[in-house]
Amino acid sequence: MNDTFAREVLDGLSATPKKLPSKYFYDKKGDHLFQQIMKLDEYYLTSCEHEILSSSKEALLKLSTAGGKPFNLVEFGAGDGYKTKILLRYFLEQKADFEYAPIDISENVLELLENNLKEELPDLQLKPVADDYFSALHSLRNGGRRNVILFLGSNIGNFTEELAFNFLGKVYDAMKRDDLLLIGFDLKKDPAIIRAAYNDSKGVTREFNLNLLRRINTELKAGIDVDKFIHYPVYNPMTGTAKSYLVSTEDQEFEINGTKISLEAWEAIHTEVSQKFSLNDITRMAIQTGFTELENYFDKRRYFVDAVWKK
Ligand SMILES: C[S@@+](CC[C@H](N)C(=O)[O-])C[C@H]1O[C@@H](n2cnc3c(N)ncnc32)[C@H](O)[C@@H]1O
Structure with missing residues (x-):
């Protein structure tokens, strides 16, 4: 490393x-520092996606459990799992049969996440993977279980356009027929709001x-x-x-x-x-990488969207 x-x-x-x-x-x-950033008022992305996952968790559970089989919830770039815990907690309450596999390049954040989940959600089946997005793709091919893949926080926006298409194409190739991809996109909005998210008044960014x-x-x-x-x-x-x-x-x-x-x-x-993306940008990405768009879940201000795509 x-x-x-x-x-x-x-x-x-x-x-x-x-x-x-x-x-x-x-x-x-x-x-x-990133955990501090997520708490900043200017960094609206976290509160928007938190709102979306809270209001769509029932629908997401329905999509994930369609077919009635156990599934793997695989998350690329999981970080501290602050928002993912909304789904994990709800899925467990509803007795869904799933294993959570957070993938992150930071061993430190994975350890934090693992310790926190063992304490807060002791019944969770957990398999953390310390790896890069690209080298972890093969894990989607393992076993016969359906994968529900999370790529939250608009992490996709941290790729150049070329790499984003390349990554999504590789995710598509690695996915099985009934796998799902839930992907967070930060939407285009007032440029002043966007710039402030990366230039906060407390100087954390x-x-x-x-x-x-x-x-x-x-x-x-x-x-x-x-x-x-x-x-x-x-x-x-x-x-x-x-x-x-x-x-x-x-x-x-x-x-x-x-x-x-x-x-x-x-x-x-x-x-x-x-x-940052428009809905047209997102549709173009889905089509060009082979995906079919299933659902779009928005926050009330429509600052952010969590899109569900299938193969
Ligand atoms: C912006 S944070 C977002 C975390 C979380 N998805 C969220 O929405 O709060 C990005 C996370 O992705 C991880 N990450 C960044 N590049 C990565 C890569 N190439 N492979 C695996 N993880 C990566 C970082 O370590 C970090 O935890």
């Missing part, structure tokens, strides 16, 4: 323009972005002066893309594993993309 981390960080910082993979936000500190540099310092002994960077988020309403950057405030140099990295004053490192 550390080798891959070092290689991807070096590749990204040697590229033009510079970039860092957002999957590396999530070390122990990053997980904690700023810390989250800068933590990527701190992680590189801790794990790769890089000696980056984090104070020489500013957090700079933008939203482009033409493309529906929110992007976060770390901008170097002066000329600077540091070394990673013997490789010198130089940044000029005001040079930016691209760290995160958070794509």
Whole structure:
């Protein structure tokens, strides 16, 4: 893991323009900061999806148990499971026969989730998987059980468009005929509301972005002066893309594993993309990746949608 981390960080910082993979936000500190982000008023995504899952849990249970067979609830990028617990709790109360398999690249967050679920929902059948989205896809092929796949939080928006299509195509290929995919999309809305979600007044998203540099310092002994960077988020309403950057405030140099990295004053490192979608964008994605749209569940403000797709 550390080798891959070092290689991807070096590749990204040697590229033009510079970039860092957002999957590396999530070390122990990053997980904690993301939990703080989810509680921010400006980060509307969490409360919207919480509302959607609360109001659609009965319908989702019906879809998941159609056919009356046990199923696997597989979640890509589960995080701390704050919203998923709405479904887990309800499904257990209704005596559904299922196993929950949260997949996350952060071993730390999976451990938190596992400990929390063992305490809060001791009857839950649980099989956590510490892995990358792409390498975990094969688990969908295991066994004969139906998969109900969750991809919440608009995690799909953290992919570039090309990678999102590629990932969904691979999910489609790995799915069995009666599997379902429940996927959360953050919808296009007032650009000021979107930008604020990545530039909160308490500065938590700023810390989250800068933590990527701190992680590189801790794990790769890089000696980056984090104070020489500013957090700079933008939203482009033409493309529906929110992007976060770390901008170097002066000329600077540091070394990673013997490789010198130089940044000029005001040079930016691209760290995160958070794509926003229209309903037409979502339909196009479903069609182009082979899926059939089954249902769309919205929050009252229609800021967010949880879409159910089948093969
Ligand atoms: C934005 S958080 C969202 C968490 C949760 N889905 C939610 O909606 O609250 C993204 C989560 O996906 C995980 N993640 C990011 N990139 C990943 C990857 N390539 N493979 C597996 N997990 C990944 C992170 O560790 C993090 O827990």
